[in-house]
Amino acid sequence: MMMSKIPQHIAIIMDGNGRWAKEKGLPRIAGHKKGVESIKQIAKKASQIGVKVLTLYAFSTENWSRPEKEVSFIMSLPSVFFSTFMPELIANNIQIETIGNIEALPEKTQEAIAKAKAKTAHCTGMKLCFAVNYGAEQDIVMAMNRLREEKKEGEISLIDLKSALSTSIFGANQNPDLLIRTSGEQRLSNFLLLELAYAEMYFTPVYWPDFTVEAFDKALANYAKRDRRYGGLKEDHVNEN
Ligand code: IPE
Ligand code: IPE
Ligand code: MG
Numbered sequence: 001m002m003m004s005k006i007p008q009h010i011a012i013i014m015d016g017n018g019r020w021a022k023e024k025g026l027p028r029i030a031g032h033k034k035g036v037e038s039i040k041q042i043a044k045k046a047s048q049i050g051v052k053v054l055t056l057y058a059f060s061t062e063n064w065s066r067p068e069k070e071v072s073f074i075m076s077l078p079s080v081f082f083s084t085f086m087p088e089l090i091a092n093n094i095q096i097e098t099i100g101n102i103e104a105l106p107e108k109t110q111e112a113i114a115k116a117k118a119k120t121a122h123c124t125g126m127k128l129c130f131a132v133n134y135g136a137e138q139d140i141v142m143a144m145n146r147l148r149e150e151k152k153e154g155e156i157s158l159i160d161l162k163s164a165l166s167t168s169i170f171g172a173n174q175n176p177d178l179l180i181r182t183s184g185e186q187r188l189s190n191f192l193l194l195e196l197a198y199a200e201m202y203f204t205p206v207y208w209p210d211f212t213v214e215a216f217d218k219a220l221a222n223y224a225k226r227d228r229r230y231g232g233l234k235e236d237h238v239n240e241n
């Protein structure tokens with residue numbers, strides 16, 4: 001695969017944990033637990049092929065409406081994930097980031113996240129960003145309110161807005177090149193609405209706990225064949241007029 005065809009920023013809606021478990025006669029939380037293993041495999045692979053940013057949708061602002069037991073299990077996963085995966089994160093030079101309202105998470109979850117960020121702060125390779133308690137609509141509103149304070153009467157430009165979104169931490173890689181959603185659903189579910197303006201979308205029926213490196217390779221191969229035009233023309237057609 002040509003290097004230029006590797007997406008710089010990949011965003012993934014990790015969906016289908018519950019259905020994966022249900023089909024095996026297991027409780028939904030077993031799917032979330034297994035899903036953590038997929039995260040490890042995909043993060044390592046992405047980092048190895050030179051992806052700069054991998055943003056994973058882990059918990060949406062709407063997911064609070066799930067049963068309390070399921071929510072609290074999900075909230076316990078960051079500490080499990082980071083404690084078992086930290087050596088590999090550091091060995092792969094991966095830096096942990098988050099987007100979303102972290103301050104509203106349970107204290108223990110916040111601590112696990114803060115610790116992981118501190119321990120990987122020196123890592124200069126891929127940014128592995130978890131969207132936790134994240135909603136794109138809320139992120140846009142937060143950005144607008146911040147800008148209103150700063151700008152007073154002044155006009156807000158697109159650059160202002162983009163730089164006030166939580167994804168501005170990715171700099172030039174703010175916009176995902178490729179969006180993957182597992183489990184067969186084909187919707188955005190309040191994920192990165194502005195940043196996905198020109199993203200290539202890839203949907204697969206595979207449930208997240210079954211999303212292997214091979215399945216990821218398929219998505220990358222599919223992306224490599226896409227013709228991204230951004231409203232312009234394909235390169236070999238520009239001189240045809
Ligand atoms: C995705 O899997 C994980 C989260 C939303 C936290 P789901 O839990 O949504 O699994 P399904 O969609 O019910 O199968
Ligand atoms: C989106 O999945 C959120 C995450 C993957 C964290 P959901 O399962 O919550 O989305 P809907 O409800 O099917 O749209
Ligand atoms: Mg779901």
